[in-house]
Amino acid sequence: MPEIKVTPLGAGQDVGRSCILVSIGGKNIMLDCGMHMGYNDDRRFPDFSYITQNGRLTEFLDCVIISHFHLDHCGALPYMSEMVGYDGPIYMTHPTKAICPILLEDFRKITVDKKGETNFFTSQMIKDCMKKVIPLNLHQTVQVDDELEIKAYYAGHVLGAAMVHIKVGSESVVYTGDYNMTPDRHLGAAWIDKCRPDILISESTYATTIRDSKRCRERDFLKKVHESIERGGKVLIPVFALGRAQELCILLETFWERMNLKAPIYFSTGLTEKANHYYKLFITWTNQKIRKTFVQRNMFEFKHIKAFDRSYADNPGPMVVFATPGMLHAGQSLQIFKKWAGNEKNMVIMPGYCVQGTIGHKILNGQRKLEMEGRATLDVKLQVEYMSFSAHADAKGIMQLIRMAEPRNMLLVHGEAVKMEFLKGKIEQEFSINCYMPANGETTTVTTNPSVPVDISLNLLKREMALGGTVCYGDGFLVSSEQALKELGLNEHQLRFTCRVQLQDPHSDPDTLHRIYTHLKSVLKGYTIQHLPDGTVMVESIVIKVSSSAEDPNTKVLLLSWSYQVTFLRC
Amino acid sequence: SAALHVDLCKATNSTDALQYLLQFARKPVEAESVEGVVRILLEHYYKETDTSVRLKIASLLGLLSKTQGFRPDCIVDDIINTLCNEKSHQVLAQLLDTLLVVGTELPDSPAVRQRLVQVSCKHLSDTYFGVRNKCLQLLGCVGTWKDTLGLLRDVQSIISDYFGDQDPRVRTAALKAMACRLLSDDYEQVRSAAVQMVWVLSQLYPESIVPIPSSNEEIRLVDDAFGKISHMVSDGSWMVRVQAAKTLGSMLQVSPHFLEQTLDKKLMSDLRRKRTAHERAKELFASGEFSSGRKWADDAPKEKLDTNTVNLIASGACGAFVHGLEDEMFEVRIAAVEALCQLARSSPTFAEKCLDFLVDMFNDEIEEVRLQSIHVLRQISTHITLREDQLDTVLAVLEDSSRDIREALHELLCYTNVSTKECIQLALLELLKNLNKYPTDRNSVWKCLKFLGSRHPTLVLPLVPELLSTHPYFDTPEPDMDDPAYIAVLVLVFNAAKSCPTMPALFSDHTFRHYAYLRDSLSHLVPPLRLPGRKQVLGLDPVDSGSASGSVESAQLFLQQSLNRISTIQNLEAPGAQDLLNFTIRDVQRLGHLQTQLSGAADFCATYLRCQLLLMKALQEKLWNMAVPLCLKQNVTATAAARQILEETYKLEFLYGGLENRQIATIHHVRLQAKALQLILSARTRQGLDPLISSCEKFLQEIEAFQRSFLTELPHLHDSFVDKLLELKPRISACSSVELVKILQTTLRQSGLLQLRLPEQIHRATATIIEPTGESDNPLRFTSGLVVALDIDATLEHVQDPQNTVKVQVLYPDGQSHVIHPKPGDFRKPGADRHRLITQVYLSHTAWTEPSQIEVRLLLSYSSASSSLSSSKHLGWSDSSDGLQSPEAVVEGTIPFSKPVKVFIMPKPARR
16 A cells, blocks of 8 residues: 655644655655754754765755745755755745745844854855745646646745645645634635645644634734833834734734824834835735735835834833844844833733743743843843734634545644644544644654556457456556457466365266266256266366276265356355 | 343333333443343344334434444444334334434444445335435435445435425425535535525424434524534635625524524534533533633643533534634625624624624724624614723724714714713713814714714713813803814703703803704704793794604695695686695695605695696786787797796606606696697797698607507596597697697697696605805815816715716806716715715816806706606617607706805916
């Protein structure tokens, strides 16, 4: 039986450094190639030595597919392609291809220039890596080679996020990347057709959550921000440069406009302007509202949101600042947080998921004293709010996707083990399909039952096929046995089964035979029984002969002989 | 199990056995002993002769096979065997039901499935409907599993064969089995059709009870269908989602229990089962299972419960509306809002629950959705009282830049109930802010406050001193009477004071003066109050309640009597007829002023009578007896009268709505008379025969056209002008034109007055221009040769098809006039028979030396071809082309139907 093998190198029972290897129909595919936010050592990249100990990866991988531009999905790409070595095709959607290098460059700057790490990829490597990228369009079927084809579906989540349908022959796998089943202010909802893949590899970040209505959340968020501003406090919203940031910007922008508020909104880093530019560009990837109105006014041209300068953080009076990165683990958001943490009027709103080990995770868990580098401690007095704005599918969304795609097997990645376990139970109970949740480096094998297409000549089909003795020959073409023998130049062989039975009978051989004949005639009614002149009895195609043994004439030996077809019939 | 065996052996007769079985059914059975029990039961089953006991055993088998950890595949054969030997139809049906249970327990075994399909096919030919029913159910259930394609096809065709069954119950089952299967079809059109099919079924048989495959419980079909359609709200295709959301709105018979679940995503109770109290208690515990995502780290999985009760997908109906309202496509959102509205209107409790969701929709990104949800909230507002925080969210929308939204919100506030005085204060504050920001909303805001005040007098009362800024000891400065904000406050207070007699005691002196002023200037907003020390002028108040309804009837009677009196006039030359007409016209017009409900009818009568009067006067002129050259002057007045009558008839025909064919015939009759008059006059004045002949021919054609189009009305026109003419028709068509004129002259003078019969309702189309007001003294300056845009805002009432008929006319002082046709998009329809025109007209002119006024008015255009002949409406395209079209020349014209408004403009010469 053919098998599909799935091995997560990252994101197996974990969030971060997504990297999943799939072997399907003799093809090896790497899905995503991300880094881990929680580590600063070698663990931040997937362990590529799993694939090969030494040398380049090109000969082991048929293609690499990147689902979207978040660093935990593409952060290790230059490392893999340039430092480990991979020259094959890399597939990503157009927006991902446009935005990905910006983020990688930013990431590189922080790691190399700020922290002074060496042995890291360079700008040139990012450029070289991006040269290997082949862009994908939504719903466009791309032939990687003669057998392997991939197709991208809209996934919501962030601009350009895609789910991929990978197909070899009749076997197929769908990888969701990160996706979102509820539309938001700037992106639509994920959608897939009923492609019935053999395995659906789905993220499960919110495996145990069923979220409230989106509007409810938005109202809450606006209310919290508004109240804090009216109190004269400063609001820090740590975000990743792209994705949630844009949604929240649109939300606040429209709110500011409607309520006629004057407090400034800032957005840190020049990176965002570059990114916003792409958001304006890839209008077809956004939601219905923005698509329909961009001719009059592009929603990403903000009126109230200005660029942030470091000195503004000390300005008096209320303000809202979006700062990167989103988990408060480094960079500007952390600097601002340190400045503002002492004042209880201020507020920090964490709009998304925080990986364990980050400061975001710590303060969300209620820690009020933080240890900073160099033994310093920081008292956290400001209010900490959590608002699940991250655009991952919740439990109900995951179930909805399963219902849409109708997979034969389910595989969960990109989530915490305990939560996965829970969802796994639900899925197995609900859909009666197998659900797997391999850890990193663990291989899941799923046997498939592919249908093999076979051509047949019309003549042969017209003849009854039941006992035709046809053989499969060549590339799945059915021919009759005679023709096959002729073409192969072989003679036909007869296979007969024989059996001896000893009897005690004083009569002569012909007499015994006659007695057997009359006996059988009386017993086996409805069968053709012939007494042939050459001293044999034929029952249908079974031949019976009688001979005396040499030593004792009274001992008769019955010789029965039948062809193999008869054996089949009897069974 | 041993005990059972003993019991069953002991049982001597069937009643005893049944008792034992019933007792047994209440006890739990462990998974490992199930098989033994089943064997014992089967053994007893074979021996038993009584059908009721066999029935019970069969149902027990079904129950047992649902036991956790027991795989019922071993008993399938036994059941099928018994099935073959069973004679009783009821038991057969029960056994099939058991198989259904077994089938759902073993979804992954193709062999079992194959057998089940075979068995059910075999029994489909049973004579008892129950058995056929069960078979179809079984097929529907088993066939839905992914399977070899061939089997599926079979099942489909087998089920569809039973669409034509003689028994309606079987047909229902067949359709249902099919529809439910098709809900998960691959193609969206099929799914969409299936949704409709399920809906139709649920409407046809809402109360029939259907079993649930996964349990032995039963629910109403409409509830089941509701659950299934709710499920489709999260379908992959948005067309299906729209369809499903719309359909949900029309399922009003659904139980409240199911309805409320559509608003809660997390409630995991599956819709398919009525639950025992015990189960519900468990569920309360279980509902903490999923976190809401609002708090950090509350999503750690809690203790795992018996997951059988918690069902994620089967409970698709949970939160159907939550999904629908946050759908990606605004079409789905609108459909969901509409569905919510329909359901909420029939269920007050549901209305209360969906309030929060609707209020949330005010924040939608698409204006259409916001508008729709405001309208919906207005429609259900009788059921609800807004809390302060909800009101806050609602009022925030007042700052919206879209005029439609603001006005919809004002209308909503007119109908809302609020609970506290803080709410009133909040609403007033926000409305004043709105007034300040958008002064054009003045009328709408005042109207809104009027209703707000009259709805909540007791809540306004404690606010009065603050609102009027009075002080117990000091005199406060008198506010400016022209301040719209102050007027707004007064409107609120006065309307509240109407039903709160203690309030006027809190007013200061100037308030009373302002009351008197406003009562006169804005009488539609300020109600009459019983104020101390003021004369009651109740009798003169036309809007005084109580006698209002009675007076409508009496007024109607009066109108009718006046008309009857007119009918006494024998012919147009009768003496005293003119005076009678004059008086009646006066009476009727006055009546129209007093009784606004009858103003349309009264106006209509008056105009009609005036036509008759004019005709009468024209005929009585002495000129008829004089020689032509001597009476040139009188001739001119008669010609003018004829023209005026013609104009009036067009007004009668097109300005009034609600006319029946009879009235139209009458109007045309008058027109014919006027034309006859014209013909006679022209025959007298003009020399030469040729033009006369052609106009005579034309007139004859018109008579024919009249006869053709009002054939059914001719009997009512007895003794009239036309009637007489038609009698003489053979003579007329033969005679010369001079003779014809003579005949016309005599018939016209002898014909009687045609009596007018009023239809049920007549409405006069009216238009009021709200903007521009015509009060401004500042001229609109612009450079000549360029254009200036003038905003026009007008309300139209009782206008049919305003998009095609209403035009704007601009009259310049030099007599130049422009007619502008507004875009169809400029018309909005805020209510029945009401339209609102908000448009811009462009003005331009050559330079003037000083500012001057232009006139703007609305015109109603008409075309006699389109609507004059009601019969021609239903002529097809081909009919109209073959000469049946009335030969009467198509008359197109316009009727001014609004008061002209003057606008001061000043085109300046262009600077070089």
